[in-house]
Amino acid sequence: MALQRLDNRTARALFLDRHGLAEQPRGPARGTDLLDLITRLGFVQLDSINTVARAHDMILFSRRPSYRPPDLKRLYERDRALFEHWTHDASVIPMAFFPHWHLRFEREAASLRERWSSWRREGYEAQFEPVLQHIRDHGPASSSDVGPDERKGSGGWWDWHPSKTALEYLWRVGALTVTGREGFQKRYDLTERVIEEHLCPGAIDCDPAATVDWLCNAALDRLGFATPGELAAFWAIATPSEAKEWVTGALRRGVLEQIEVQCADGSWRKVFARPEVAGQAAIAPQAPGRIRVLSPFDPALRDRKRAERLFGFHYRIEVFVPGPKRVYGYYVFPLLEGDRLIGRIDMKAHRDCGELRVRALWPERGLRWSKARTRRLEAELDRVRRLAGVERIIFAADWLRLPS
Secondary structure, three states, X not given: OXXXXXOHHHHHHHHHHHOOOOOOOOXXXXXXXXXXXXHHHOOEEOOOOOOOOOHHHHXXXXXXXXXXXXXXXXXXXXXXXXXXXXXXXXXXXXXXXXXXXXXXXXXXXXXXXXXXXXXXXXXXXXXXXXXXXXXXXXXXXXXXXXXXXXXXXXXXXXXXOHHXXXXXXXXXXXXXXXXEEEOXXXXXXXXXXXXXXXXXXXXXXXXXXXXXXXXXXXHHHHHOOEOHHHHHHHHOOOOHHHHHHHHHHHHHHOOOEEEEEEOOOOOEXXXXXXXXXXXXXXXXXXXXXXXXXXXXXXXXXXXXXXXXXXXXXXXXXXXXXXXXXXXXXXXXXXXXXXXXXXXXXXXXXXXXXXXXXXXEEEEOOOOOOOHHHHHHHHHHHHHHHHHHXXXXXXXXXXXXXXXX
């Protein structure tokens, strides 16, 4: 029997809808409304780079332009509706998902010691109890509050002193919880003082099979269609082999089927989806024509290869590329218009002089850059300007870099 197929445009519509990018960017962005948005996305990645605004703020702003950074801070640090931990990277995650991280805590207890033995300074394991006792006695602590004598030999952010490594390890295995950040420095407290008792490790038995089932179902809900590897990578807790086994079982039960999705280059790729996915894709809204600036760490772009297959958009962040070897720039933002990624823009907020400076924009090859597009871009940049807290937009003389 022929496999069910989703053409490229239908697949893009479904994917953008699942990522909150198919509807008009508007609506409330505080309290439960903001929590509902983050729950829909699954998580929001945190990042310290503040070229225009931090990644987590850009992610939420692109979907709810009324959003402002204090909205997330209140939800996370005051309301405790979110917790911070790792997916593929450090992220804020709905507190309701915390029990599903117990499996990660258990697995990282062993794997981190093995990995860190070769690239973290020795002696951090001996600091576990002193660090825990310091926090018991003095309350939440940051890395600057523990191991003052150890910091003298530190060579930089990559060379953690033993007590800093102990803090991170105890957080990664669930003994500590991050209560918030000052600047971008984490503060840690005992998990039992932060997380409600019924959610804590020990209150719930960690059932790996049940956790993997939740992880794969929740990933598929947010992706629409996926391979086992993509399901595993979404939360980065289940292994690829566990996700493959889950898919096999779901196929056997008839709650999953193999389909084909058309890539931007016209080729077809086999993936897995729920039987009702074609109907859901058919009624997915068409994304509005408004131009949106996306964070390089937007959930829709996190999997660079998937974005390239679906949208034909090759994107790599060049933060760690030496300046002379960069193709575009240090921190270049993708531009979304409707269901197309139409280019990338290099810009930076200079708050000392109140300016958002646009250095360059590169439209995608084959795209006609019109005056109407320039007006739509200017309208979006004016919105971004307000988020960045500056007064003016300044374009470099040669800002529009049309393909030759």
